[in-house]
Amino acid sequence: MAKLTFKTDNCKGCGLCVDACPKGILIIAADKINKKGHHPAECADMEKCIGCASCAMMCPDCIIKVER
Amino acid sequence: MVVFDKPHALIDVPLHYCPGCTHGIIHRLVAEVIDELGIEGNTIGIAPVGCSVMAYNYFNCDMIEAAHGRAPAVATGVKRADPEHNIVFTYQGDGDLASIGMAETVHAAARNENITVIFINNAIYGMTGGQMAPTSLPGQVTQTSPYGRDVNHCGYPIKVCEMLSKLDGPEYLERVTVDNVKHIRAAKKAIKKAFQNQLDGKGFSLVEVISSCPTNWGMTPKKALEWIESDMIPYYPLGVYKDRTAEKEAE
Numbered sequence: 069m070a071k072l073t074f075k076t077d078n079c080k081g082c083g084l085c086v087d088a089c090p091k092g093i094l095i096i097a098a099d100k101i102n103k104k105g106h107h108p109a110e111c112a113d114m115e116k117c118i119g120c121a122s123c124a125m126m127c128p129d130c131i132i133k134v135e136r
Numbered sequence: 137m138v139v140f141d142k143p144h145a146l147i148d149v150p151l152h153y154c155p156g157c158t159h160g161i162i163h164r165l166v167a168e169v170i171d172e173l174g175i176e177g178n179t180i181g182i183a184p185v186g187c188s189v190m191a192y193n194y195f196n197c198d199m200i201e202a203a204h205g206r207a208p209a210v211a212t213g214v215k216r217a218d219p220e221h222n223i224v225f226t227y228q229g230d231g232d233l234a235s236i237g238m239a240e241t242v243h244a245a246a247r248n249e250n251i252t253v254i255f256i257n258n259a260i261y262g263m264t265g266g267q268m269a270p271t272s273l274p275g276q277v278t279q280t281s282p283y284g285r286d287v288n289h290c291g292y293p294i295k296v297c298e299m300l301s302k303l304d305g306p307e308y309l310e311r312v313t314v315d316n317v318k319h320i321r322a323a324k325k326a327i328k329k330a331f332q333n334q335l336d337g338k339g340f341s342l343v344e345v346i347s348s349c350p351t352n353w354g355m356t357p358k359k360a361l362e363w364i365e366s367d368m369i370p371y372y373p374l375g376v377y378k379d380r381t382a383e384k385e386a387e
Contacts, residue, residue: 070139082156082350082357088317106155121140125317128160129151134140 070119072111075131081106085123085132091116094123145170145179145196152190156350156357159187159256161314162323163194166227166254169328170197173335179223180214182207184237186229187262202226205237208244211251223334225252230271231261234294238270241296246305248339252330255296258347259368266352270294273371278352293371297344301377307339309377313346313369315361322374338381346372 079102086094086109093113102108111117119136142148145167153159170176179197183189185204192199202210207226215224233241233255244251260278261267268278268285271293275284285293297309308330312323323345330341346368348360355363376382 078150080155084156084357084361087358087361104150119139122317124140125320126161128153128157130142130146130160130164132140133138133142136137136139 069115070117071135072114072117072123073133073135074108074110075133076100076108076110077103078129078131079106079108080104080129081108082128083109084126084128085109088122088126090120090122091118093117143167143171145176147194147196149193151194153187154349154351156348156360157187157262158258158314158345158347158361161320162254162256162345162347163188163191163227165314165320165324165327166225167195168324169331170195172328173331175223175331175335178221179225182211182214182224182226184226184228184232185263186232188227188229188256189263191227205232205235206240207232207237208240208249208251208253211253212244212247212249215249215251219250223252223331225254225331225334227254227256229256229262230258230269231263234270234296238294242300242303245300245340245342246303248305248307250334250337250339251341252334253340253342254327254330255342255344256347257296257344257372258349259293260349260352262349262352266349271296273367295372297342297377300342305340306342306378307380308333308341309344310342310379311344311346311372311374311377313364313374315346315348315364319374333381344372346374 124132183191267280333341350360
């Protein structure tokens with residue numbers, strides 16, 4: 069099973085990972101705020117993640133670690 | 137098994153760029169290439185003036201901050217001081233490379249200086265607040281062209297790769313973009329080739345990366361990437377503009 073780890077405090081909530089995800093399981097968490105004051109990205113359904121790393125490739129701030 | 141993680145050549149600090157700015161992606165690609173080639177200890181980067189002025193905070197290799205536009209000149213000196221050991225790259229935006237630093241760029245290319253140039257083209261002056269750049273598209277609205285860039289008054293954009301390809305000097309020129317995963321993979325391949333050319337002593341290699349500036353374009357990060365696809369790529373076609381080694385092999 070694939071696993072995503074987000075460095076949430078470095079996230080700027082740009083949403084590029086959300087658009088890149090082929091499974092559509094990433095979201096911008098509207099109910100959370102990180103240190104920088106952004107709504108961070110997170111994975112809504114880790115079970116469905118295939119570990120393709122598209123999100124990590126698109127992330128401008130390199131906050132996503134992908135394990136498979 | 138780790139499939140993807142931050143490369144070692146990129147320091148683990150938050151980047152100062154705006155949300156959705158693709159500078160971060162290009163920083164990472166350069167760092168990944170430095171890791172893969174195992175040249176971190178010998179690499180010296182030259183930072184420009186522009187949004188990426190603080191690139192020296194992010195790369196784990198030695199960095200020098202050049203005067204505005206003078207990165208290729210500084211890189212020439214660093215490379216010639218110890219051509220056997222120093223791997224030199226410059227990281228420049230369009231205001232730095234195509235505007236104030238045009239002379240240094242053209243002459244470094246004409247001399248076929250054995251350096252690697254990463255040129256970020258986002259068609260606007262980002263750091264100073266979104267003024268018209270030499271690479272701004274015809275009709276593009278910026279702070280200093282509020283009715284759109286009028287080519288009769290402001291002239292036409294400079295296509296750097298096309299222009300340099302007419303010189304006999306440069307070894308390798310390619311234009312890439314980072315608007316989707318497929319293009320990011322191609323961009324990394326081009327950057328790796330640009331570094332490999334330097335290791336092989338082939339000469340001047342420039343990779344132009346079409347980049348986005350969501351803040352100054354006045355778009356969301358997603359919309360900005362779509363604008364690259366719909367407006368920038370038709371004006372700045374992607375591809376290899378010069379590859380002397382391949383040309384020789386073809387003959």
